[in-house]
Amino acid sequence: MTPKPELSFRQVWNMCVGFLGIQFAFALQNADVSRIFQTLGANLREIPILWVAAPLSGLIVQPIIGYASDHTWTWLGRRRPYFLGGALLTTLALVWMPYSSGLWVAAAMLWLMDASINVSMEPFRAFVGDQLPESQRPLGFALQGFFIGIGAVLASILPWALAKLGVPNVAPVGQIPATVRMAFEVGAAVLFCAVLWTVVTTREYAPQRLLRFARKGLTLPITDVSRAWRVGLGMVGAGGLGVAAIRRFSLAPELYLLSGGLIVFGALFAWLSATASRGMVRQVMGDLYGMPGPMRRLAWVQFFSWFALFAMWIYTTPTVTSVQFGSADPQSLAYNTGANWVGVLFATGNCFLIAGAVLIPLMVRLLGLRWSHLVNLAAGGLGLASFAWIRSPEWLLLSMAGVGFATASIQSLPYTLLSDNLPAEKMGVYMGIFNFFIVIPQMLAASVLGGLVHALFGDRPAFGLVLGGASMVIGGLCTLRVVEPRVADTASPSRLDTREA
Numbered sequence: 001m002t003p004k005p006e007l008s009f010r011q012v013w014n015m016c017v018g019f020l021g022i023q024f025a026f027a028l029q030n031a032d033v034s035r036i037f038q039t040l041g042a043n044l045r046e047i048p049i050l051w052v053a054a055p056l057s058g059l060i061v062q063p064i065i066g067y068a069s070d071h072t073w074t075w076l077g078r079r080r081p082y083f084l085g086g087a088l089l090t091t092l093a094l095v096w097m098p099y100s101s102g103l104w105v106a107a108a109m110l111w112l113m114d115a116s117i118n119v120s121m122e123p124f125r126a127f128v129g130d131q132l133p134e135s136q137r138p139l140g141f142a143l144q145g146f147f148i149g150i151g152a153v154l155a156s157i158l159p160w161a162l163a164k165l166g167v168p169n170v171a172p173v174g175q176i177p178a179t180v181r182m183a184f185e186v187g188a189a190v191l192f193c194a195v196l197w198t199v200v201t202t203r204e205y206a207p208q209r210l211l212r213f214a215r216k217g218l219t220l221p222i223t224d225v226s227r228a229w230r231v232g233l234g235m236v237g238a239g240g241l242g243v244a245a246i247r248r249f250s251l252a253p254e255l256y257l258l259s260g261g262l263i264v265f266g267a268l269f270a271w272l273s274a275t276a277s278r279g280m281v282r283q284v285m286g287d288l289y290g291m292p293g294p295m296r297r298l299a300w301v302q303f304f305s306w307f308a309l310f311a312m313w314i315y316t317t318p319t320v321t322s323v324q325f326g327s328a329d330p331q332s333l334a335y336n337t338g339a340n341w342v343g344v345l346f347a348t349g350n351c352f353l354i355a356g357a358v359l360i361p362l363m364v365r366l367l368g369l370r371w372s373h374l375v376n377l378a379a380g381g382l383g384l385a386s387f388a389w390i391r392s393p394e395w396l397l398l399s400m401a402g403v404g405f406a407t408a409s410i411q412s413l414p415y416t417l418l419s420d421n422l423p424a425e426k427m428g429v430y431m432g433i434f435n436f437f438i439v440i441p442q443m444l445a446a447s448v449l450g451g452l453v454h455a456l457f458g459d460r461p462a463f464g465l466v467l468g469g470a471s472m473v474i475g476g477l478c479t480l481r482v483v484e485p486r487v488a489d490t491a492s493p494s495r496l497d498t499r500e501a
Contacts, residue, residue: 004133014201015131016143018083021194022121023151025090025113028187031156031346032180033110034317035339039176039330040103044459045450048314050107052257052446057115059439062122063284066432069123077204079123079130086119087195094188098181120195125415125431130205141412142357148411149354151190156346158183159339169336177336228289229273235266251451258447261440288433295430297482298414299437304475305377305410307441311449311468312384312403317342318461324393341393348397352404353411360408370479373413377476380406385469388462406472417482 007015037050069079076084093113100106128140159179163169171177239262246255272285291299317339322328325338356376363372383402390396418434449464457463 006133006136007131011202012132012136012140012143015127015198016140016147018120018195018198019124019144019147020151021087021191022117022124023148024155024187024190024194025094025117027152027155027346027350028094028184029110029113030313031343032159032183034314035330036098036100036106036176036180037103038318039171040100040106040174042103044318044461045454047318048446048450050103051110051310051314052443056439056443057111057118059436059443061115061118062435062439063432064280065119065122066126066430067280067284069126073206076199079127079204080199080202082123083120083195084199086116086121087192089116089119091188091192094184094191098176098184100176122432122435141415142361145357145408145412146354149350149357149408152350152353153347155183155187156343156350158186158343160341160343163340169340170331170333173331179340225272225286225289227273229270231289232266232269232271232273235262235269239263239266255447255451258444261443284433287430288436291430291433294418294482295434298418298434300478301373301475301482302414302434302437303441304471304478306438307445308381308384308468308472308475309407309410310442310445311464311471314445314449315461315464315468316345316387319387319465320345320393320396323387323462324391324396345396345400349400349404349407352401353408356405356408357412360405360412364413369413369417369484370482373409373479374476376405376409377472377479381469381472381476383469384472385466387465417484
């Protein structure tokens with residue numbers, strides 16, 4: 001093989017700048033969308049299902065974009081067309097969303113925004129694998145983490161800062177406060193400029209040259225999909241039983257989403273075992289069915305981690321406004337002051353995310369990848385659960401320290417464990433498939449969290465964060481099932497570990 005040349009620090013910096021804009025948009029979404037939904041009239045039980053647009057769009061978009069970017073080459077390159085196209089669509093969604101005339105318009109804008117962000121984000125993950133030799137990939141992911149933190153801090157704190165500057169923070173019934181509208185407009189500009197910077201200042205290797213850099217023997221075994229129908233039949237059966245149970249016991253209608261997803265994926269697995277197609281859907285489903293052992297084990301870690309993060313995005317605003325600020329009325333000053341404080345909390349968490357990007361590599365040297373991830377996720381889980389019992393808003397800043405370190409760990413260590421074991425020609429599609437285990441738990445959370453909080457905790461949103469904290473701790477424990485690469489493996493990784501989880 002031909003060694004892949006190292007890039008200068010400036011070149012690595014330029015290729016990661018776009019993540020600042022992407023995370024700026026994500027942070028506005030995470031901190032302010034529940035506030036927008038409540039302002040437009042959503043009750044607590046409706047918020048999770050309104051959020052379902054985000055994970056559902058990711059589930060559809062990520063593998064498609066990953067596969068497409070693996071097979072794209074234009075005058076603009078391989079991944080960069082997706083950076084730019086996604087940025088344009090996200091910019092439009094950011095500008096339109098805070099002017100939504102109704103609740104379902106806002107939900108549609110969330111769908112467009114999240115899908116568009118994913119169009120840009122997943123090729124960015126693969127971009128690091130494409131451009132950097134293995135020795136520089138930790139630097140690439142660390143700089144992505146740095147820009148993620150910077151973008152998230154600035155975006156999260158922006159409505160609070162605008163209110164301090166005198167921008168109106170309360171609006172008439174059915175209208176979004178000016179602080180939120182202006183923050184989304186600033187976010188649109190930051191997103192587009194940051195992604196454009198990366199598009200203009202970077203170049204990409206042509207596919208033929210990229211393959212010459214690939215390590216010899218780093219290929220996945222051919223997967224026998226003839227028995228995929230068994231998995232499909234089981235999923236279709238489970239989905240059908242779910243539909244029957246929802247109808248029989250008058251369960252929450254959002255559970256149809258979960259049952260429907262099982263039926264759709266079951267049907268696709270059944271089709272996989274019979275089709276002679278070689279198209280995109282066949283290849284994506286085949287790669288999903290035959291994903292390597294390390295990815296199978298990491299999937300459970302991601303599943304419980306992102307279930308927790310989704311609970312945080314849904315319930316932090318309702319919790320802080322009602323528990324620490326004493327108001328559930330979106331038109332009240334107390335509610336909007338509390339909602340701005342949520343932005344400060346998210347900004348604080350992202351400051352600790354930046355610190356984590358620096359300190360977690362040191363933790364890994366002392367504890368190893370698995371134990372470092374467990375410690376960080378346990379700290380994040382305790383931080384989330386503490387929202388239910390802390391009464392002083394200022395003390396929540398300490399809770400966000402654990403959440404920040406957990407988020408930094410989630411953004412880096414699973415990808416560190418995975419990225420060196422993926423073949424170059426499938427880097428994009430496998431990064432997209434890996435993110436199934438980010439969006440599937442979010443869809444599950446959107447389907448069941450509202451009902452669980454209603455049935456078990458009397459619609460007290462703080463206990464949604466307690467459930468999220470417990471899930472994060474379970475994700476940390478699942479990390480212990482992941483086998484860390486041995487020194488010999490990393491020195492000469494001629495093939496993937498394909499043992500079952």
